[in-house]
Amino acid sequence: MTTARLPKIPESVLVVIHTADLQVLLIERADKPGFWQSVTGSKDALDEPSAETAAREVMEETGIAVGSSAVPTSNLRDWQQRNVYEIFETWRHRYAPGVTHNTEHVFSLCVPRDVVVTLAAREHLRFEWLALPEAAARCFSPSNAQAILELPQRIGATL
Secondary structure: OOOOOOOEOOEEEEEEEEOOOOEEEEEEEOOOOOOEEOEEEEOOOOOOOHHHHHHHHHHHHHOOOOOOOOOOHHHEEEEEEEEEEEOOHHHHHHEOOOOOEEEEEEEEEEOOOOOOOOOOOOOEEEEEEEEHHHHHHHEOOHHHHHHHHHHHHHHOOOO
């Protein structure tokens, strides 16, 4: 007996994980080899706060625990930025019929350089730490690439 899967909620988070020296963590999708991105994921419930979605997705996709002594909750920054984009045709079957756009809430997360990354094997193949321009160039998502390039201004860092 199979269980029917509920449609994804068309509201998600994008979390740019970085170190203090602005190395950015990118992960390669298992379902689309060659597609690199920051942590992303949809809300599990309509009333799930975006910050909780961000922390949950970071844990699920990288094993990094937001709220731990190594990565305090204060390191997760809500940019108060929303991107609305058209959902790629490839992934529309995951949503309710007629849903074509998603609202993405943007966050950044500063982690120690030696943080242990444990990928969710079903979701991602490998990860790399990259400098800002290289990370932005490797992203398949324009909003992800833009967020990486905006990172220094958003966190008040100088290059």
